[in-house]
Amino acid sequence: MRIKIINPNTTWSMTEKIGACARAVAQAGTEIVAVSPAMGPVSIESHYDEALAVPGLLQEIAAGERDGIDGYVIACFGDPGLKAARELARGPVVGIAEAAMHLASMIGSRFSVVTTLGRTIGQAWHLAEIYGMERFCANVRACELPVLELEEPGSRARERIVDECRRALEEDGTDCIVLGCAGMTDLCEHIEGVLGVPVIDGVAAGTKLIESLVTLKLRTSKRGELAKPLPKPIIGTLEGFTLTR
Ligand code: 5HY
16 A cells, blocks of 8 residues: 655655654555655744645645555644545545544543644644544643754754653653654654653554555545535636646
C-alpha cells in the first residue's frame, strides 16, 4: 500500500524527519510518500497560518488521488483541512492530533498534550472537544517554542519539551503524554525513555491507523457530508481548484 504523509508547512527538513519516523513504524509493503505543499507557511502557529496551509494541502491530496495513494496522514497538530481532504480522498485520511488523542485514550486514563506556542493551545482543546476526547485530555501545555526552533541545533528544544512533559505528569494527574507537534516526532522515544510513561507521537499513530484502515478496506464514506464537493467555478488566484466533476 502507499500512504502519503503531508506536512502542511513548507519546511522540507521537517518533512524528511516526519517521513523517516513514519517509515520506521510502517510494515513491510507499505510505501511512505512524505511531502510538503509547493506553497504555504514555513510553519503553522496560528489560525491564519492554518488557513493558508490548506490550499497547498488539498493540492497534495488531489495529486495523491491521481497517483492512486491508498491513504493520507495530515502531519500537523492542528489537523488543518481534514474534512476537506476527506471530501477529495477515496481512501482514509487522519490528522495526527486525532490519531494521537485516540490512541492515548486507549492506553491511559488521562493524557496531557505538550505543544509548541501557547497561542495554539485553544486549537488543541477545540480538537479534543470535536473528537470527543475532552474526558481524557487533562491539560494542553506549551513550551513557548516556535515550531522551527525544533529544527535548530542548540535550541534546547529537547530539554524544554522534556521539562514540560515532566511538569504535566507531576501536576495534571495524567499517565501519558501526547506530543503536540509533528516536528517533535523524532523525540518520542527519548522522552518516553526519560519519563518512563507512554508518549504518543501523532505521526507514528497516524501512519499505523491508516495502515489498519487500508488493510480493513475501510475508505472515506462518500454518502453525505464527505461526498466529493459539488463542481462549481472557483475564480481568481484559486481558479486551479475548480472541480469539473
Ligand atoms: C505542527 N505546526 O505540527 C504544528 C504544531 C502547532 O507547523 N506543525 C506546524 O504548534 O500547532
